[in-house]
Amino acid sequence: DAGVIQSPRHEVTEMGQEVTLRCKPISGHDYLFWYRQTMMRGLELLIYFNNNVPIDDSGMPEDRFSAKMPNASFSTLKIQPSEPRDSAVYFCASSLGGWDQGTQYFGPGTRLLVL
Amino acid sequence: AQSVAQPEDQVNVAEGNPLTVKCTYSVSGNPYLFWYVQYPNRGLQFLLKYITGDNLVKGSYGFEAEFNKSQTSFHLKKPSALVSDSALYFCAVRDNTNAGKSTFGDGTTLTVKP
Numbered sequence: 001d002a003g004v005i006q007s008p009r010h011e012v013t014e015m016g017q018e019v020t021l022r023c024k025p026i027s028g029h030d031y032l033f034w035y036r037q038t039m040m041r042g043l044e045l046l047i048y049f050n051n052n053v054p055i056d057d058s059g060m061p062e063d064r065f066s067a068k069m070p071n072a073s074f075s076t077l078k079i080q081p082s083e084p085r086d087s088a089v090y091f092c093a094s095s096l097g098g099w100d101q102g103t104q105y106f107g108p109g110t111r112l113l114v115l
Numbered sequence: 116a117q118s119v120a121q122p123e124d125q126v127n128v129a130e131g132n133p134l135t136v137k138c139t140y141s142v143s144g145n146p147y148l149f150w151y152v153q154y155p156n157r158g159l160q161f162l163l164k165y166i167t168g169d170n171l172v173k174g175s176y177g178f179e180a181e182f183n184k185s186q187t188s189f190h191l192k193k194p195s196a197l198v199s200d201s202a203l204y205f206c207a208v209r210d211n212t213n214a215g216k217s218t219f220g221d222g223t224t225l226t227v228k229p
Contacts, residue, residue: 035159042205042219042220042221042222043151043205043207043219043222044219045217045219056215058216059216059217091158091159093159099147099164099166099209099211100147100166100167100211103161104161105161106158106159106160106161107158108158109158109159
């Protein structure tokens with residue numbers, strides 16, 4: 001299996017632009033997670049899905065952030081408009097089973113720089 | 116408020132010696148507890164978790180952690196450290212409901228010297 005795939009691996013954009021991060025989970029996994037890592041705030045869980053349905057989006061920082069999972073093979077995290085403080089590494093992870101049963105497998109991350 | 120504390124920013128051990136990376140937590144209900152590791156060129160990986168049952172949890176790469184409810188701790192341990200264990204380690208706690216919040220510690224950098 002190719003593991004969790006994220007694209008792009010690096011993104012540099014200007015403040016105010018729309019940014020879309022993409023994730024392909026491991027085939028057969030029913031949970032998908034989006035995390036953010038910054039020096040200032042550390043690791044944060046942004047949102048997670050079960051069977052393509054968002055379960056908990058309490059970690060999404062503000063309305064500029066949105067996440068979708070249109071099917072079991074694909075999820076997006078969108079930032080519109082982007083701001084310099086959104087600069088971070090964004091990780092996607094997937095698991096078979098939830099917090100109590102599954103093991104999360106992480107993608108390589110997308111390093112976002114907003115100028 | 117829910118919180119996780121990793122009191123040591125850095126832990127240094129000699130190869131072959133036992134290692135401990137400390138974690139304490141605060142949560143209103145019963146916790147789910149996790150350890151993750153971040154290697155410099157290999158990204159983030161799940162190590163182990165405590166959900167319920169046996170307080171001693173065994174995970175990947177020979178790591179284990181002990182859930183201590185009275186001390187609200189979940190320290191990560193390994194009997195014999197390897198140079199390849201050098202990485203950044205994160206402890207996390209989650210309220211044990213699907214609507215629960217996840218909180219991560221600030222991370223501890225483990226350096227194992229040959």
